[in-house]
Amino acid sequence: MNLLFARFLRVVYRKEPVSGFLLILGATDTLLGGLGGRVSLLSIGLFIALLGAIMRWQQGAKKSPAIATETVRYYLPPGSTRQPLPLLAPSKKHR
DSSP, X not given: OHHHHHHHHHHHHHHOHHHHHHHHHHXXXXXXXXXXXXXXXXXXXXXHHHHHHHHHHHHHHHHHHHHHHOOOOOOSOSSOOSOOOOOOOOOSOXX
């Protein structure tokens, strides 16, 4: 059970930690409210889980077009004309 729960948390938090936190918080509140018979906690949990799902959906929709249209920028020149630095060797002089 712990292994499955750890995998589930890793998958949820991997890409978007804020929306993953909201999803898990909302799901926990929903379970506690549903099992305990507390309608207010159940409704707040459903609202928070829905908010997290909407955030995740919007963040996923934003990333797709941005990656396809982004151009590659090179900050360093393609080749270096400098000579490589000499290798460091320990000095042979001892005290």
